[in-house]
Amino acid sequence: MRTGRVPQMTRFRTKSVDLGFLHRDNTISEEDDMPAGKDALKGRSGSLEGPDNIIGEESRNSFDFETAYARDLLPARNAPATTTLFLSKVVEILCDYVRKTYDRNEKVVDFHHPQDLKKFLDLEIPDERPETLEKILESCRETLKYGVKTGHPRFFNQLSSGMDVISLAGEWLTATANTNMFTYEIAPVFIVMEEMILKKMREIIGFPAKSGDGIFSPGGAISNLYAVNCARYKFVPDVKKKGLREAPKLVTYISEHSHYSLKRAAAIVGIGTDNVYAVKCDERGKMIPSDLERKIQIAKSKGETPLFVSASGGSTVYGAFDPLHDLADICQRHKMWLHVDCAWGGGVLLSKKYRKRLDGIERADSVTWNPHKLMGVILQCSCLLLKESDLLQRCNSMSADYLFQQDKNYDVSYDTGDKTIQCGRHVDVFKLWLMWRAKATVGFEAQINKCFDLAHYMTDKLKAREGFEMVVEEPELTNICFWYLPPSIRDLPDGPDKRDRLAQVAPVVKARMMDRGMTMIGYQPLGDNVNFFRMVISNPAATTGDIDFMIEEIERLGEDL
Structure with a gap:
């Protein structure tokens, strides 16, 4: 003593x-x-x-x-x-x-x-x-x-925006504590806090109550990497020690609108980007199950081994939700891993009104969910949730004796560092825990419902306003994708000339908008669609007045083009 x-x-x-x-x-x-x-x-x-x-x-x-x-x-x-x-x-x-x-x-x-x-x-x-x-x-x-x-009420450029004051306080405290999440002995409160929050999120997804695992990671891209790596280990465990020479030719499937990180994950774990097959989407951006089934059958006929399907739970551009029950049926039939990337749309699970968009998510093997997006938590805050217990540990453990001694004076299962890709890991849980305590789930529900209300408001305004055309007529999430057509091109016949001129509108308007500095919105092409604006509403500070300002600003900056 x-x-x-x-x-x-x-x-x-x-x-x-x-x-x-x-x-x-x-x-x-x-x-x-x-x-x-x-x-x-x-x-x-x-x-x-x-x-x-x-x-x-x-x-x-x-x-x-x-x-x-x-x-x-x-x-x-x-x-x-x-x-x-x-x-x-x-x-x-x-x-x-x-x-x-x-x-x-x-x-x-x-x-x-x-x-x-x-x-x-x-x-x-x-x-x-x-x-x-x-x-x-x-x-x-x-x-x-x-x-x-990025917390400004008129910042609509990214999926993550806003500045929640409670979450901000949590991040300040986290920086002051300046600790690492790899062992319980140096982060006891944060470790048990993370366990509780991950359990809560798995329950919300609908995973079995007495099993499952999860980890906070440095963003959705890393959470997706964890999922691909766990799937590979689950089906070919020898690859951890012996490398890919022990594996059959593995192939994975993503939506053609999936986040690029899923292809990169395949490159990192050695599957290779050539073995990532993009599945066609319908006009709303939802994966077509029949095309997935067709591509799986083709792969099997060539001697390939279908391993992994990633479904979108709110795609990056259109905000589309893939038909999860249909995809789960296919994965079950072919004994494949189903991952749901709802880094962007995971927050809808907290809304009784909108969570049906993720019906079937409980059938997934893994889920990526980023509270720093629709939930408005301060960056960064991303989670991978797994249905199976202990898989992260078996997949990633290296049993480094200088950190993860098995004869410590406490339950060493709380030493999370040995089940992660990283060694050092930032404390990302506290700001979420503190914010959730301050709002309660009903507070998050109201916040998310408000974002949907603003998205519906803007969609109705654009449809009724001359010079604007919707890319997706009825958005499923709070992404509103649209074109602005200046007066000079509105009456042009459809064809290459109109497309070429329309493709130049969004970049010029965005450049002028940046110079003026009073609001921000993103743009991109996608598939056959030339450059269009993508409005993202995730900031709880935004109002209908801010939506009106954005629309009028685009008109002011683009009417002379």
Whole structure:
């Protein structure tokens, strides 16, 4: 048993911070808690601390960061008051940014081309002369100033948008804790929290209550990689030790609208992109089961081994949901692994009104679900959920004795690092757990339903407005895909000339939009469709007024084309 005197805790306060620090003698000395610069406190002498260890307002206002350096902060110097003052300034910068993010009078982006940005930003790394703390604070301000406000109510460019304040607080706490998820001994609270959240998500999917597994990963692409790797191990376990020479020719199947990460996963695990077969989709972007069946039969006739089917639970561009029951029947018949990539659309499972779009997901072997998309959790937050217990461990375990000793003084099944592709793993669970506690499931349901309401509002507006044409007439998710036709091409006959001119509209409008900086939307071609706009509504701060602004902005910026 450890013995000895436990140091007392000195408490000190700033205007908005109340923290405790350990000290050898329960005091903060002038020598310890003064920055090196002799003029660090203009007009004052002695410690930053006043009576009762309170940082005075005069000290706060007169402290000179231009003569202070990182060496004047904890842990280089026993300087809790100076450290707190510096961090409070950082928090002020962050809170000012949060306020501006929700201000519609603020730009979404102050856009500059890379060569220009590099000219006026000081990006050089010093070798001999460190920067002052004032310069460090200025770097924080500039970094935020020239970034993109992805939480702005008029940012519609990506699947992940918004800035939930509770989730943000969770991410700040996670950074402060600065721990790693590979063993229980260094992340006990986060490990049991992750276990609980993953269990909750599996229950929502409909997986059996007493089995299953899962892991948080650095994004949907890695979650999809986990799924492909687990499927390969499940059907050809010897490949883990002996390599692909022990495997038959494996082939996988994806929707022609699937995320590119599924092809990349096949490349990484050695299946090869030539052995990833794209299945045709209908006009709404949904995988056609009969084409999947046909392609499986062709592969078998050539001696290939069909291994894996990835279905879309909200495709990236159209937001389409594949017919999961039909695909599950095919996979069951051919003894194949069914994965559902609902990185984007997984949040609909929390809505009683819309979860039917994922009917059949409970029959999947694995599911990718990104709470940082439709649920609005701060990036990054992605999960792979598995129906089978212990598969991740058997697939990925390397049993490194220096980390995963089996004779520890606790249940070592909580050491999650040995079942992951990574070793070091960021804590992504806390911001989701905290946000879920703050909202409850009904709060997420209301948030997601609101996004659908806005999508329906915009769809109806576009259909009734001259100069706009829908790519998908009835969106299944909150992706609204459409063309804007300027007056000069509206009456042209359909043909190559009209297509070529229409293909140029979205890129030009987007470039002008970036220069103006008041809103953002994406565009892309897909299949035979030339460039079209893709509006994504996942930001709970957005309103019908923001939808109207976007439509009118596209008209303003494109009517002369």
